[in-house]
Structures are given as C-alpha cells and as structure tokens.
Amino acid sequence: MNQNKPAQIQQSLSVPAHCHGQRIDQFLSQQFPEHSRSAIQQWIESGQVRLNGHAVKAKTRLKGYENIDVSVTFPEHSEDQPQDMNLDVVFADSDLFVINKPAGLVVHPAAGNPDHTLLNGLLYLDPNQRLLPRAGIVHRLDKDTSGLMVVARTPEAYNSLVNQLKERSVKRQYLAIAKGRIRQPGRIDKPIGRHKTQRTKMAVVTGGKPAVTHFRPIEPFRHYTACQVDLETGRTHQIRVHFTDMNHPLVGDPLYGNPKRIDPAVDDALKDIIRTFPRQALHAKNLRFVHPSTGSPVKFSAPLPDDMDDLLYDLRELDALLPDDEATIHRPGDSDRDGQWDVFYEE
DSSP, X not given: OOOOOOSEEEEEEEOOGGGTTOBHHHHHHHHOTTSOHHHHHHHHHTTOEEETTBOOOTTOBOOSSOEEEEEEEOOOOOOXXXXXXXXXXXXXXXXXXXXXXXXXXXXXXXXXXXXXXHHHHHHXXXXXXXXXXXXXXXXXXXXXXXXXXXXXXSHHXXXXXXXXXXXXXXXXEEEEEEESOOOSOEEEEOOEEEOXXXXXXXXXXXTOBOOEEEEEEEEEOSSEEEEEEEESSOOTTHHHHHHHHTTOOBXXXXXXXXXXXXOTTSOHHHHHHHHHOOSOOEEEEEEEEEOTTTOOEEEEEOOOOHHHHHHHHHHHHHSOOOTTOOOOOOOOSOBOTTSOBOOOOOO
C-alpha cells in the first residue's frame, strides 16, 4: 500500500521579477503542475494562499519579488470504509491501478449498494485513495459488465486521465454477444439521454448527449453474433442502448433485451442457456491510454470471464453456421487455444 502521498502542502515561494504581470493562479499552476487550475483557484478563494501575508484573488496580477505562502490541506473525498474485496489487479504502479472488474461488482456506493463496491476495495488497497475524488475512479462499468478499468492514484494522474477521457483518447474495446445476425461492421452515432418514461433506463433521444459506438462482427452464428465494440464516447449504458436501438440487444440484458424472448428456431438446449445467462454479455477486454507520468502509450487486456467463454462454446456447438449460410466471418486474428478470438485495436 502507498502511504506516502501528502495530505497537505506547506510551502513558501518567492515571485521572480520576470513573472511581473502574471496572474497568481497562473503562477501557482506552473509551480504545482500536478494540480488543476480550478483546484488552485479554490485554494486561493478559500484563503489557503497568502500574498505578502494577505488574502488575494485568483485574478490578482503579480509585480515580482512578492512572497506567496501556500498552506493547503486536502480533504478526504470519501467517508466510505475500506473492505477487502480481493480485487483482480492487472497492473499497479505509483500512479495508477488497472483493475479487471468481475460482473456483479458495483463501482460506486449508492442507496441500494452502500458498501462492498469497487470503491471500498480500492480504499483497502491504498487508504490514500481517500484523498482523491471518487477514490481515483475516473470512469465506470455497469454492475454486470466485466472487464478493465483504470484508477488514478495521484492528483496528477487523476487530472491526466480525466482529460484523456474528455479528449476521447482513452481507447476502450469490448467484446459483446448480441441477438441476431450482424453481417457488416458499422458506426452508430445517436445521442443518448434518460428515457422519457422509464427513469432507470437510457435511450436514444433527441437532445441527448452525443454518443458514438463502432462495432464489427468477429464471429457470427445462426441467431447470434459476437462483436468487437469500440467506444468513442462513454455514455451511461451506451453499448447496450445502441445495440438495442439497432434491434440487436445483448444476450442476457435484463433492462434492454428481454432475455426470455428467443427466436423459435433456436435450438431448444440453447434456449435454456440463453434464458439463464445471468447478465448482459459484455466484457471490457482491452484498454489503452497514455501513462500520466511517462507519456508513453500503454495497453492492457483481460481474458473473457468463464461465463462468456462458456456461452461462446455453447454457441459454437449449438448455433454454428450451416454450410449454405452466406456470411463473412470477420476474424481479426488467430484463435487461441481456448477457441476464442483475439480482439485487436484498429489503428
């Protein structure tokens, strides 16, 4: 566990002559590049920054040769308790964690899930996560979606990852198993917002937030399709909503897919398997971003969990394409020894 992150800053600075005319918040942003400009402005407005012993405003212009005293105490952003969740840590260094989240694990505490969430597990891994917003969590996965998440461990890593997400430079790639035959790759560009009447659901709505999803079939079956899905944006339930909108809901999706409704032509044994699949068949397989400290691209992969691996096996056995099926099987790479297809980023 990392116990060395400062909970406060106590520092005195002398303003060089060449900084004449510069705003004090700009000057401090240069001195503390690991903290955002807005955070520094909050320090100033709350009186934690003094110019020659006096309170100051963020827009104050410096003259040179002043003394600035910075006395900042970082609040604990989380009052939640650490819990040993036995998290699957794919990677860890002083800047970040990469976690392979299992299906069924909630990311943030909420009214229906007050504890035993990913956040509680992160506080157990490193108590200093408490000093970061949302314990360093910069993006999320739905409760029943499995796969990779990156979590910041420092303020500078948090700001870097948040900015990368805003700039859409974080690449998130999923494997999804959808109902129906999807024959060609495609791009879905439809806005997503809260459903007008069912408030627990999202939907494609006029005036919603922009949402773009790229997909391509990797392995088609007679009545289902395994797809690679790349997110350009990250809206709530985005993949689930977009696939439902094009009449290909994900297998097992209890909110959007009506798991009990199955094509009568599907093999009877497979019907039982599909109806009892416990969650939406969606796994965040690959994750790529720029490391906050090194500036180098990094990429991580997580194998399919057993439930989705077993589902693919059953589809190959019970829903395989017939010889006269006219379909192109899009296989981006060689299959591994377990029979599942590798999924690669499209450069």
